Amino acid sequence: MLSCAQFPNRNQFALPNAKGSPWEGTCLLLGLYLGSLLFAGVVAPWVYQAVKTWHALYPGELNTYLLKKGFSVYVDRLRWVPIICLFPRLLKKVGLNTVQSLGLWQPPFFPQIVPVFMLGVILVAFVGCAQIINGIVGWDSEQTVALLAFAAIKALVGAVILSVLEEVVFRGLALRAFYTVMRPWVAIVLSALFFAYLHFKAPKVVAEALQTPTLADGLTVAFQMFIGPFLTAQWLPFLNLWALGVVLNVLYLRTGSLLACVSLHCGLVWAMLFYKRLVETHDGMYSLLWGTAQGINGLFSLGLISVLMVGFLCTKKQAVHSLK
Numbered sequence: 001m002l003s004c005a006q007f008p009n010r011n012q013f014a015l016p017n018a019k020g021s022p023w024e025g026t027c028l029l030l031g032l033y034l035g036s037l038l039f040a041g042v043v044a045p046w047v048y049q050a051v052k053t054w055h056a057l058y059p060g061e062l063n064t065y066l067l068k069k070g071f072s073v074y075v076d077r078l079r080w081v082p083i084i085c086l087f088p089r090l091l092k093k094v095g096l097n098t099v100q101s102l103g104l105w106q107p108p109f110f111p112q113i114v115p116v117f118m119l120g121v122i123l124v125a126f127v128g129c130a131q132i133i134n135g136i137v138g139w140d141s142e143q144t145v146a147l148l149a150f151a152a153i154k155a156l157v158g159a160v161i162l163s164v165l166e167e168v169v170f171r172g173l174a175l176r177a178f179y180t181v182m183r184p185w186v187a188i189v190l191s192a193l194f195f196a197y198l199h200f201k202a203p204k205v206v207a208e209a210l211q212t213p214t215l216a217d218g219l220t221v222a223f224q225m226f227i228g229p230f231l232t233a234q235w236l237p238f239l240n241l242w243a244l245g246v247v248l249n250v251l252y253l254r255t256g257s258l259l260a261c262v263s264l265h266c267g268l269v270w271a272m273l274f275y276k277r278l279v280e281t282h283d284g285m286y287s288l289l290w291g292t293a294q295g296i297n298g299l300f301s302l303g304l305i306s307v308l309m310v311g312f313l314c315t316k317k318q319a320v321h322s323l324k
Contacts (some may be wrong), residue, residue, distance in 0.1 A: 006313070007184040007253045014180040025094045025177035029179040032086055033198075034226075037119030040079035045213045048074050052147030071213045075221045078183050091173065102172040103258035112260040116251075120267025123308065127301045128275050137293045148277065155273035163265035170195045170245065171252045171261050184253070195240050202230040236288070237297040242269070243305040244296070250312045272296070306308030 015025045048071055055063040091097050099105040104110065131137050141153075174194055178187035215219075224231060229238055248261045272295050281293045291298025296305065 006204075008256070010179065012256070013174050013176050013253065016101055022181045024069055025173070025180060025301075028090050028093060029174060029177055032083060032090060036079040036082045037222040037226055038219075039082045040075045040076050041219040042215065043079050043218075044071065044074040044221070045215055045218045047078065048213055051253075054185045061285060070222075072216070072221050075146065075218060075225065079222075079225075093170075094173070094177070096176075097170060103252070104172075104262070106257045106259060109259065112255070113263045114258050116260050116263040117267035120264045121153075121309075123304055124268060124271035124275060124296070125297070126304055127291065127296060128271075128279070130300055131287075131293065132279070133220040134287065134290050136287050136290050137281050139282045140278060143277065148274075151277040151304075152274050155277070159266045159270035159273060162269055163262045166195075167248070167258055167262045167265055171248055171256050171319070175249050175252060179253075186202075186251070188246055188249045192242050192249055195245035195248075196241035197229055199241050200234065200238065234297075236291075236299070236302070238294070240298075240302050240305060243302060245307060247305060247309045247312060250309065254312060268296070 014022075017024075019026075051063055051066050055067050088097070096102055114160050126129060128137075132139075170191065175191040178191045182190070248265060251264060252258060252261050278291050287298060289299050291301055297303075
């Protein structure tokens with residue numbers, strides 16, 4: 001039976017500025033998320049109408065391109081405005097405004113980057129080999145060496161940016177905010193659910209038919225984004241993301257290094273992005289067992305992630321760096 005004693009005590013992973021209300025970090029995080037949806041729902045109709053007016057008066061390539069975007073895209077993009085503006089202030093408020101406090105600067109660096117990065121690549125490689133053997137995908141014969149090299153570099157840049165941002169949010173802030181006020185396993189499970197939940201969006205079909213969206217339409221789309229996982233009902237991909245969130249949470253708690261989490265996340269994302277360029281999905285092919293070329297979304301990948309989770313839990317606990 002796995003014991004909570006395997007994880008660091010609360011003082012080691014509590015938010016540095018949790019001396020007032022211990023719920024402050026959790027409330028600020030959820031408040032920023034809900035506030036960003038409200039902001040997008042209110043502002044998106046005005047921005048959409050402004051683009052339509054601009055196009056009507058001065059038609060051009062840029063506003064034509066923007067107008068082709070569905071209304072839900074406006075809501076989705078605009079919700080990032082308050083997050084980008086306020087997230088640095090939130091980190092400073094809870095005492096996570098340095099790379100040391102987040103765990104992003106913990107030498108030695110090599111064992112935290114290369115082996116863990118390769119672990120993510122190997123996981124995707126296992127899934128990809130299984131899909132190819134079972135005919136879910138096939139090699140894309142139109143790819144050239146030059147195109148693949150460019151795709152690999154482009155995927156790596158995107159993977160680095162995405163993994164750093166997501167790990168700062170979900171492990172550096174969310175997990176530690178929950179860990180400050182909850183028992184270890186509760187914090188691990190809930191922050192992993194939060195991680196999986198935010199990877200799903202509302203279906204676009206409702207919003208794409210809107211030609212003159214109103215404030216009510218904007219708030220409706222924002223609410224659809226809030227309940228997105230329940231509308232899409234993609235439970236197997238959701239479970240894969242949740243299990244991956246648990247793995248990353250355990251890795252952070254066992255090592256105290258956010259850099260290790262970034263490396264594993266980066267390896268997974270890079271391998272998935274590059275893999276999608278290497279193969280093409282056969283029309284109509286889907287396998288509940290093997291998933292698709294879109295990512296880790298089948299029972300096989302869920303099993304591999306579960307094995308990885310058990311492996312991290314059973315390995316000898318490493319010395320946790322101070323994150324204060």
